[in-house]
Structure formats: structure tokens, C-alpha cells
Amino acid sequence: MSLISRLLKANPSAQVSDVLTGSFTIPSAKGAFVPPLTRFVIGPGGGGTNVMDYVDIATLGNAIDFGDTTVSVYNRMGLASSTRGVFAGGSSSTNVIDYVTIATTGNATDFGDLTVYREGGGGASSETRGVFALGVGASYSQVMDYITIATTGNATNFGTAVGSGRQGMASFSSPTRGIFAGGTSGTRSDEIDYITIATAGNSIDFGNLSIPKQGCFGSSSSTRGLAAGGSTNPSGDESNVIDYITIATTGNATDFGDLTFARRQGCGGSSPTRGLFAGGSSNSNTIDYVEIATTGNAIDFGDMTVSRTDINAGFSNCHGGI
Numbered sequence: 001m002s003l004i005s006r007l008l009k010a011n012p013s014a015q016v017s018d019v020l021t022g023s024f025t026i027p028s029a030k031g032a033f034v035p036p037l038t039r040f041v042i043g044p045g046g047g048g049t050n051v052m053d054y055v056d057i058a059t060l061g062n063a064i065d066f067g068d069t070t071v072s073v074y075n076r077m078g079l080a081s082s083t084r085g086v087f088a089g090g091s092s093s094t095n096v097i098d099y100v101t102i103a104t105t106g107n108a109t110d111f112g113d114l115t116v117y118r119e120g121g122g123g124a125s126s127e128t129r130g131v132f133a134l135g136v137g138a139s140y141s142q143v144m145d146y147i148t149i150a151t152t153g154n155a156t157n158f159g160t161a162v163g164s165g166r167q168g169m170a171s172f173s174s175p176t177r178g179i180f181a182g183g184t185s186g187t188r189s190d191e192i193d194y195i196t197i198a199t200a201g202n203s204i205d206f207g208n209l210s211i212p213k214q215g216c217f218g219s220s221s222s223t224r225g226l227a228a229g230g231s232t233n234p235s236g237d238e239s240n241v242i243d244y245i246t247i248a249t250t251g252n253a254t255d256f257g258d259l260t261f262a263r264r265q266g267c268g269g270s271s272p273t274r275g276l277f278a279g280g281s282s283n284s285n286t287i288d289y290v291e292i293a294t295t296g297n298a299i300d301f302g303d304m305t306v307s308r309t310d311i312n313a314g315f316s317n318c319h320g321g322i
Contacts, residue, residue: 004185007077008226011021011041012218014078016219017107019051024025024162025032026048028062029265033149033174033321035317036316037056037102037103037173038055038056038057038058038271038293038316038317038318039055039056039057039102039103039239039316039317039318040054040055040057040269040276040278040314040315040316041054041066041078041080041085041102041314041315041316042052042054042055042063042170042267042269042278042279042304042314043069043076043078043087043267043285043311043312043313043314043315044069044072044073044074044076044087044090044304044308044311044312045074045279045283045308045309045311046074046122046283046308046309046311047141048188049072049074049097049306049308050068050069050070050071050072050073051065051068051306052065052066052067052068052069052100052108053065053066053151053278053304053305053306054066055107055147055276055287055301055302057269057271057274057276057289057318058271059112059317060289060301061182061280061301061302062303062304062305063287063302063303063304063305064104064105064237064305065105065276065305066100066105066196066245066253067100067105067106067107067108067192068107068110069087069098070096070098070107070108070109070110071090071094071096073090073091073092073094073119073313074090074091074119074312075089075090075091075119075120075309075310075313076089076090076310076311076313077120077121077122077123077132077168077171077266077313078091078123078267078312078313078314078315079124079125079130079131079132079173079315080102080124080125080130080149080315080316080319080322081085081125081126081127081128081130081150081317081322082102082127082152082315082318082322083101083102083103084099084100084102084149084150084194084318085099085100085102085206085315085317086098086099086111086123086130086147086149086315087108087124087313088100088114088132088145088280088282088313089114089118089119089121089135089256090108090119090313091119091182091310093105093117093137094117094118094119094157095114095115095117095118096110096113096114096181096314097110097111097112097113097114097136097137097147097154097155097195098110098111099149099262101218102315102316102317103317106184106193108250111147111150111152111153111248112147112152112153112154112155113133113154113155113287114145114154114155115143115154115155115156115157116137116141116143116146116305117137117138118135118136118137118141118143118167119135119136119137119138119167119312120135120136120167120168120183121133121134121135121141121167121169121171122134122135122169122170122171122180122218123313123315124171124173124177124178124179124195124197124321125149125173125178125197125319126173126175126176126197126198126321126322127149127175127321127322128148128149129146129147129148129149129197129198130146130148130149131144131145131146131158131178131195131197131315132145132146132148132155133145133158133161133171133180133195133197133203134146134165134166134167134169134179134180134183135167136165136166136167138164139165139235140164140166140185141165141167142160142161142164142165143157143160143161144157144158144159144161144195144203144232144282145157145158146158147272151160153279155295156258157200158195158201159195159200159201159202160190160201160202160203160234161180161193161202161203162193162202162203162204162205163189163193163205164185164189164191165185166183166184166185166189166191166214167183167184167185167214168183168184168214168215168216168230168265168312169181169182169183169189169216169218169226170182170216170217170218170226170227170230170251170268170269171218171257172218172220172225172227172247172268172319172321173220173247173319173320174196174220174222174223174225174247174248174319174320174321175197175222175245175320176196176197176198177194177195177196177197177248178194178195178197178205178321179192179194179218179220179225179245179247180192180193180194180203181210181216181218181227181243181245181253182213182216182227182230183214183216184214186233187212187235188212188213188214188215188232189212189214189235190208190209190210190211190212191208191209192205192206192207192208192209192245192253193205193206194206194247194250194316197321205250206245206250206251207245207250207251207252207253208252208253209227209252209253210241210243210252210253210254210255211232211239211241212232213229213230213231213232213239213241213264214231214264215229215230215231215264215265215280216229216264217230217266217267217268217277217278217280218229218268218272219268219269219275219276219277219318219319219320220228220247220270220275220292220319220320221270221272221273221275221292221293221298221320222247222272222320222321223246223248223287224244224245224246224247224292224293224320225244225245225247225248225320226242226243226256226268226290226292227243227244227245227253228241228242228243228259228268228275228277228298229242229259229263229264229266229277229280230243230261230264231264231265234265237251238262238263238264238281239262239264240258240259240260240261240262240263241255241258241259242255242256242257242258242270242290242298243255243256244256244295247320248277253277255295256290256295256296257295257296257297257298258297258298259277259288259297260283260286260288260297260299260300261296262291263280263281263284263286264277264280264281264309265277265279265280265281265309265310265311265312266278266279266280266281266284266309266311267311267312267313267314268314269314269315269316269319270292270316270318270319270320271316271318271319272320273291273292273293274289274290274291274292275289275290275291275292276288276289276301276302276316277289277298277302278311278314279307279309280307280309281309281310282309283307283309284309285302285303285304285305285306285307285308286300287300287301287302287303287304288300288301289301
């Protein structure tokens with residue numbers, strides 16, 4: 001039996017090239033490895049901008065323009081599956097939800113509406129379901145809504161957040177849990193609460209941050225969640241502290257390290273290994289990163305295309321909830 005016959009007998013589905021070398025045909029590679037896309041999309045921010053940027057989380061470098069959201073507002077909520085990213089709510093009494101396909105670039109498309117207007121809340125998601133929680137509208141809200149990310153349509157009530165209604169918290173996910181940490185209801189909070197994403201219901205107390213703060217950035221792997229930065233009092237004093245928790249447990253947060261400088265009201269995103277924190281106070285264009293599995297200080301990643309604060313909403317297609 002010839003070599004090529006033996007190869008085909010061993011693997012009948014193998015592809016065979018038409019390149020001949022000597023007296024036999026070289027089988028071509030099948031199922032060649034393609035590195036996964038690890039994209040972080042940074043939402044619009046202060047000044048009424050509707051700009052979205054993106055970076056490849058696995059590399060270092062400056063952000064690239066992605067497109068525009070359907071409304072020019074800030075303090076939105078963000079979440080994503082591995083294919084679709086969703087922004088919701090925002091300033092100027094907006095209840096609009098819009099979405100993008102993360103692997104492409106282009107302007108956002110209308111998805112539907114929240115059950116009530118609010119801004120500055122948090123977003124958490126699994127591969128299939130997204131939950132928008134808390135925020136401030138006519139008053140500080142305890143409302144939690146959910147959507148099925150692969151469809152379009154209006155949000156449905158999920159439950160009520162434990163403790164005080166608040167806005168400006170860090171939010172992140174594992175495949176089963178969504179976490180909301182910190183925020184303010186006029187007084188800075190150190191509350192951390194969690195939900196089980198697959199089931200509707202009220203949130204449950206998880207523990208506390210190392211200090212009360214508002215305007216935190218959130219990112220996570222499937223096991224560890226980070227809450228970075230924020231303001232620590234009504235005077236606006238800003239923190240560079242990064243806290244972390246183990247998502248599958250409950251308990252208080254532990255010190256992880258520091259941002260490259262103190263700031264608040266940016267946004268976070270992550271891959272399974274790396275957490276990113278973008279923008280923030282004084283219209284910063286800075287993007288920092290950390291390796292989530294270790295502890296230590298953040299490192300400069302690059303810059304956004306446009307400096308902005310009051311972002312609140314960012315997402316990635318490979319965060320800890322997927």
C-alpha cells in the first residue's frame with residue numbers, strides 16, 4: 001500500500017493538497033489553529049460623545065475607532081457575549097439599548113429599551129443572558145433587568161438589588177454569577193452583592209470592598225473579579241487601589257495592587273488572563289492592564305482615541321462570564 005493510501009485509510013476525512021513531491025502527495029494541514037480574537041470595546045463618555053474604541057487585549061498599543069453608538073450619552077451600562085456587545089441606558093433620561101457585533105467594526109444598532117431609564121449602573125453577563133443592575137434615574141435605583149443577548153427586544157425585570165440603590169459601581173461576571181461592587185447613593189458604598197445570572201431573583205450580599213468608593217472599574221476572569229479606582233469621598237478624592245475577590249465564594253475584597261494613577265469613572269474589560277482599565281478622571285485617555293491570576297500594580301497598555309471620563313460601560317468578547 002502506498003504512503004498516501006495509508007494516510008487516507010488512517011484519516012479518510014483528511015484533505016490532500018495537489019502539490020506533488022517525488023512520487024507521493026503531501027497531505028495539507030486541516031483544522032489549523034487560529035488565535036482567538038480578544039477584543040475590548042470602550043464605550044462613550046463625558047461631553048456627549050458617542051465614540052467607541054477597541055483594542056486587542058492580547059497585545060499592547062493604542063485604541064482604534066470602532067464606530068458610534070445610536071445616542072450621544074455617557075454613564076451607560078455594558079455587557080457582552082462572545083459575539084455581541086450591548087450598551088444600555090445613560091445620561092439625558094435614556095432607556096435605549098443598542099448593540100454591536102464585536103468581531104466587526106461599525107455603528108451600533110437599536111436593540112430595545114430598559115424597563116426604566118437609568119444611568120451609571122452595572123452590567124453582568126453569561127454567554128446567553130445579560131443583566132443591567134442598579135443606577136440612578138428619578139432616584140437611586142435597585143432595579144435589575146435582563147435580556148437574551150442573541151435576540152433583540154425590550155428588557156424584562158430580573159429582581160431587586162439588595163441594600164441601597166446606587167450608581168457608579170464596578171461590575172463583572174463568572175459564567176454563573178454577576179457581581180456589583182461599590183457605588184454611591186449620596187454616600188460612598190463598600191457593598192458587594194451578587195446574582196445567579198441564569199435565574200431571576202433578588203441579589204444577595206457578598207461582602208465588602210476594602211474602602212467605600214464610587215466610580216470603580218470592573219474586570220474578571222472566570223474565577224477572580226477586580227474592582228479598580230474610584231472616588232472615596234464627596235470631595236472627589238480618587239483612589240488607585242485595585243481590590244479582588246474570588247467570585248465563587250463570598251467574603252470581603254483583598255488588595256491586588258494599584259492603577260498607574262488614581263482615577264474614577266472609566267471602564268473595564270478582560271480576557272481570561274488579563275484585565276484592562278480605560279479612561280477616567282480629568283478626561284484621561286490612559287489604558288492600564290494587569291494579569292488577573294497574579295497580584296501587583298497595573299502597567300500602561302496604550303491610549304484611547306479620545307480622552308473621556310464618565311464612560312462606565314465597556315465590554316469584551318472573552319470576559320470571565322463567557
